[in-house]
Amino acid sequence: MASRTMFLIQLYLFSLILHSSFCDWASEWMAPVRDHLTNKYSPPNGPQPRGVPGVNYDAGIFDEETERVTNIYEPESLNMEASQPNYDISAASLKSKLENSLQTAKLLTETLKMQINALTLKEVELKEAIANGRSGVTALTVSSMGRLPRTYLIRDGYWTRCNGMVQPPPSDQTKSFFNEINIAPRCIGQEVSSGPDPCVFNSITKYETIPTYRRLEYYEEDYLCLKPTFNSSMEQYLSVPKQLVNETCSNGVIRTLTENSIECGIRTLADYTYYPQRSYTSLLPLEYCTEKDGSCRLIVAWHISNTTIENFEFLKNQPNFKKYFIRANFVEQVI
Structure with missing residues (x-):
């Protein structure tokens, strides 16, 4: 009995040790x-x-x-x-932002174009008023290579030539209605009625015309349409009949390139000084009139030759340009 009990105790201890080792x-x-x-x-x-x-x-x-x-x-x-970003949503958001940016850029571009067009129209309006002496008086000095300088006074489109010198109005006069007549320049000398100077124009159209009859050597004739109005571009027609020149130059002067070179030389400079009437200053864009006496300056210069046609315009005085553009000795005292 004791041996059996001892055997059971040993078996239990063995099982316990085995279970602990397994765990x-x-x-x-x-x-x-x-x-x-x-x-x-x-x-x-x-x-x-x-x-x-x-x-x-x-x-x-x-x-x-x-x-x-x-x-x-x-x-x-x-x-x-789950951790990966949604690329479809990101692409759609980026596309929307780009479209909004492009739309904003288009609106800004259109606004800028409108402002440029409005500014250009104001400049053309002022240049037309200066060149025609509208609502004021314009003193004009014309310098061209091949001829002596000429001086004119322009009042509302009516030209007179001053055979002498032009005296500008005093700059320290009081602003009064009774002094209105004294704000215009005067001719010190003989002032005679005249037409527009033949060498002064503000825009140009060049034509290369087809010969009217057969020649041994083919060449095209060059005609110019010299117009008094201002145009931002210099138009050109190639190889047209003479009839088209007459039809399209109804408001200008038709002249051949050779005739223009003989009469005016290859360079012509028109120097305008405009004195607007005070009662009409609100009707004109006079923010370019920066002279001390309140006058407006406009310089229009042309270089016309067989190889090139160039135009220069300045809404202010440019003495260095004038000295460079006209180099004849007889105009040194004028410019």
Whole structure:
């Protein structure tokens, strides 16, 4: 009986030792897996003890009421898909921003064009008033290569030639209605009625015409349409009949290139000084009139030859340009 009892005790101890060894081996074998899951789902401060409500451990959440662990493990592929940005939404947002930027740029461009056109119209209006002496008086000095300088007074489109010198109005006069007649320049000398100077024009159209009859050597004739109005571009017609020249130059002077060179030389400079009437100053864009006496300066210069046609315009005095453009000795005292 004692031997049997001793045998049972030894069998129990052996079973206990075997069970403990097996648990330690399983725990050691499963430790990497447990550590991987614990590190992945635990907070940065490390794993929390079991039994704390809402604490993440071993890829689960412990519920205090049910004393159960809810598995929150998800496949890694699903987590990667959730963490990736939505490129479709980003592309649509970028496209919308670019379209808004382009629309804003278009509106700014149209506004700038409108402002440039309005400014150009104001400049043309002022230049037309200066060249015609509208609502005031214009003193004009014409210098051309091949001829002596000429001086004119222009009042509302009516030209007179001053055979002498033009005296500008005094700059220190009081602003009074009775002094209105004294603000205009005067001719000190003989003032005679005249037409527009044949060498003064403000825009040009060049024609290369077809010969009217057969020649041994073919060449085209050059005709110019010299117009009194201002135009921002110099037009040109190539190889047209003479009839088209007559039809399209109804408001200008038709002249051949040779005739223009003989009469005016290849360079002509018109120097305008405009004195507007004070009662009409609000009707004209006079912000360009920066002279001390309140006058407006306009310089229109042309270089016309067989090879080139050039135009220069300045809404202010440019003495250096005038000295460069006209180099004849007899105009030194004038410019």
